[in-house]
Amino acid sequence: MQPISSVKGKAYPLGLKNVDTDIIIPAAWLKTISRSGLGKGAFQTLRGVAGNVFDDPAYAGAPILIAGDNFGCGSSREHAAWAMADLGISAVIAPSFSDIFSGNAFKNGLLAIVLPQDAIDRLMEVAKTDDIHIDLETQTVTTPFQDRFAFEIDPFRKHCLINGVDEIGLTLKSSDAISAYENKISASQPWLSPNQA
Amino acid sequence: MMPKAQTLYEKIWNAHIVEQRDDGTCLIFIDRHLVHEVTSPQAFEGLRVAGRRVRRPDLTLAVPDHNLPTTARLDANGNHIPIADPESAQQLEALERNAPEFGIAYIDATDVKQGIVHVVGPEQGFSLPGTTIVCGDSHTACHGGLGALAFGIGTSEVEHVLATQTLQLSQSKSMEVRVEGELGPGVSAKDVVLHITGVLGASGGTGHVIEYTGSVIRALSIEGRLTISNMAIEHGARAGLVAPDDVTFAYLQGRPMAPKGDDWDAALAYWRALATDAGATYDKVVTINAADIAPSVTWGTSPEDVLPITGVVPDPSTFADPSKQEAAKKSLEYMGLTPGTPMTDISVENIFIGSCTNSRIEDLRAAAAVLKGRKKADNIKWAIVVPGSGLVKQMAEAEGLDRIFTDAGLEWREPGCSACLGMNPDKVPAGERCASTSNRNFVGRQGPGARTHLVSPAMAAAAAVTGKLTDVRNLMD
CATH class of the missing domain: 3.30.499.10 (Aconitase, domain 3)
Structure with missing residues (x-):
């Protein structure tokens, strides 16, 4: 994972609530066996509609997306995070995210920032004309108009994002603890080893 | 202590x-x-x-x-x-x-x-x-x-x-969803979970693990409990749980990869101690009365858009939340529906009985019970039954369910996810409607432009018979 500590730039003012993973990337795009190239399918159904924010030249190449409640609900497809990254998006700001999507976003260094609805409403306005700045270190979202919104983030995730931690590598350092757990369980709950079909 | x-x-x-x-x-x-x-x-x-x-x-x-x-x-x-x-x-x-x-x-x-x-x-x-x-x-x-x-x-x-x-x-918060009472005729586990999703909303369970409790859940078979827990994600929950009991143990005993002999006895003792202790508390508790649950159907493009089959298409301006008004307007446009239309006036052209929500043997039995001796309506262009596994298929065939489906004009297929998400060739054509036993009615979920109404297996079968969304209770003896 590439380290990420701040994102600054234009933002797509999408605002829509319950943006599900089928909207972010339809199932037809899931047949790939690689992680790249999914930007072409990102938000396909929304992009079919005239006047959509993604094809508006005013927001071309925006690294931030602003959305409504429950962003990324639905399927576990990490393709949603891959497609957004491939489209050039580095951060999403919304009042809430589905648990699975926020996990997938984190694994790919895509910031999922939670702010209350009134802050979202304000940022939607600002995004029409100006840049938005997300700073992970100070956990704030700011605008050129002195707006300053603080957000919460899990300290472990913050550490991993800022330092670009390879999480599997980190967990593998706990191999001895995992082995000890496995030994304890195979003695106390031997039935947990499945009878292979 | x-x-x-x-x-x-x-x-x-x-x-x-x-x-x-x-x-x-x-x-x-x-x-x-x-x-x-x-x-x-x-x-x-x-x-x-x-x-x-x-x-x-x-x-x-x-x-x-x-x-x-x-x-x-x-x-x-x-x-x-x-x-x-x-x-x-x-x-x-x-x-x-x-x-x-x-x-x-x-x-x-x-x-x-x-x-x-x-x-x-x-x-x-x-x-x-x-x-x-x-x-x-x-x-x-x-x-x-x-x-x-x-x-x-x-x-x-x-x-x-x-x-x-x-x-x-990180540990999630806990929520209890307690469903008490007795389900009426024609009301299945699918209707219960659709109703719960309507009550909680699509993000109501976000950040939580939900334990489903109460007399309704206890009375359900394992198939029914799997249907409920399957859709925990549709109300945003990280996971769903039903405490294991004798129904669970009877279901598991003798399954190929389940513990055997002494291991079974040890496992059983462990499992019996898992139920929530008296006096334990949840972060949130929601209580639902079984009498409030009718055979249910979705009208929009989020699983929270649930109505009893006796309901009418809602008017977006009646929603309190402005963002929900906007979403409902978009949903109705996509679904091609007009506010005030009785749900039972909505014609469908496609029927899908299957998916990880509703493709187990009990689901197929429930659909077959409605279809027995009946034919699909003329306006139904495509109707498929997709068993959840080869073993479910085998069991259904041994019971003659496949014949009931094919005699009624439905196709009997090989197992898989199928038209739930249309990654294989099973898709609903753009602009057409499907009464579907799957779990998501998202825009484009069953194929680009497809319009999905989520229902139970018995309700999907009823829609196949009449060619429109139908209260299955009217087709029951």
């Missing part, structure tokens, strides 16, 4: 902590990992690139389901029929290659045990109470119907579990 009273969720969580960091994040051991062809290729590739192996292939089971066509898989000579779509074929080949390369048991597409991962796990006794179960699929919550802490993960987490058999997780 008395030990602290614990919920079922807390007991499973605490029993799986390998390590706990100061910030509260835990390294959680994963007992069971189900792998399918869509969300695993990039994970196996990641392992190869990093030179990592699968830590516990014995706790991992691979089975293809999402991409497989539901038409015949073997020709008259018993040879595999190739998959026509080259991308689907490539994904299937990747799993066929990756499973043996990493030492993982693999169920072939032509094996009678093949099926949707969430049907196969319980059916084989791979999924057990008190275990942690993951899969790269959001409907993994399904296995919570057996009392397992089961949840969907992304591909990076699939790779993490393959490499370490653990996940770095």
Whole structure:
């Protein structure tokens, strides 16, 4: 994972609530066996509609997306995070995210920032004309108009994002603890080893 | 001092902590990992690139389901029929290659045990109470119907579990959804979970693990409990749980991968102690009266858009939340519906009976009971029944259910995910409606432009008979 500590730039003012993973990337795009190239399918159904924010030249190449409640609900497809990254998006700001999507976003260094609805409403306005700045270190979202919104983030995730931690590598350092757990369980709950079909 | 009273969720969580960091994040051991062809290729590739192996292939089971066509898989000579779509074929080949390369048991597409991962796990006794179960699929919550802490993960987490058999997780909040009373005629587990989703909303369970309790849940079969827990994700929950009881144990005993002999006795003693302790508390409690639940149907493009079949298409301006008004307007436009239209006036052209929500033997029996001696309506262009596994298919055929379906004019297919998400050739055409027993009515979910109405198997069968959304109670004796 590439380290990420701040994102600054234009933002797509999408605002829509319950943006599900089928909207972010339809199932037809899931047949790939690689992680790249999914930007072409990102938000396909929304992009079919005239006047959509993604094809508006005013927001071309925006690294931030602003959305409504429950962003990324639905399927576990990490393709949603891959497609957004491939489209050039580095951060999403919304009042809430589905648990699975926020996990997938984190694994790919895509910031999922939670702010209350009134802050979202304000940022939607600002995004029409100006840049938005997300700073992970100070956990704030700011605008050129002195707006300053603080957000919460899990300290472990913050550490991993800022330092670009390879999480599997980190967990593998706990191999001895995992082995000890496995030994304890195979003695106390031997039935947990499945009878292979 | 008395030990602290614990919920079922807390007991499973605490029993799986390998390590706990100061910030509260835990390294959680994963007992069971189900792998399918869509969300695993990039994970196996990641392992190869990093030179990592699968830590516990014995706790991992691979089975293809999402991409497989539901038409015949073997020709008259018993040879595999190739998959026509080259991308689907490539994904299937990747799993066929990756499973043996990493030492993982693999169920072939032509094996009678093949099926949707969430049907196969319980059916084989791979999924057990008190275990942690993951899969790269959001409907993994399904296995919570057996009392397992089961949840969907992304591909990076699939790779993490393959490499370490653990996940770095923070504990979720807990919620109890208590459903008390007795279900009326024609009301099934699917109607219960659609109703719950309507009450909680699509994000009502976000950040929570939900335990479903109450007399209605206790009275359900395992099939019904799996249906409920399956859709926990549709109200945003990380996982769903139903405490294991004698119904659970009777279901599991003798399943191929379930414990045997002394191991069974030891497991049973462990499982009996899992239920939430008296005096344990949840972060949130929601109570639902069974008498309020009718045969249900969705009208919009979010699973929270639920109505009793006796309802009418809502007027978006009546919603209190302005963002919901906007969403409802968009939904109705996509669905081609006008406010005030009785739900039972809505014609459908397609019927899908299947998916990890509703493709088990009881679901097929419920649909067949309505279709027996009846024919599909003339306006139904496409109606398919897709059993959840080869074993479900076999059982249904032994009971003669396949004949009831085909006599009524429905197609009887091979097992897989099928038209739930249309990754295989089973899609609903743009602009057409489908009464579907699946779990999501998202825009484009069953195919670009497809309009989905989520219903129970009996309600889908009723819609097949009349050609429109129908109150199944009117077709019952």
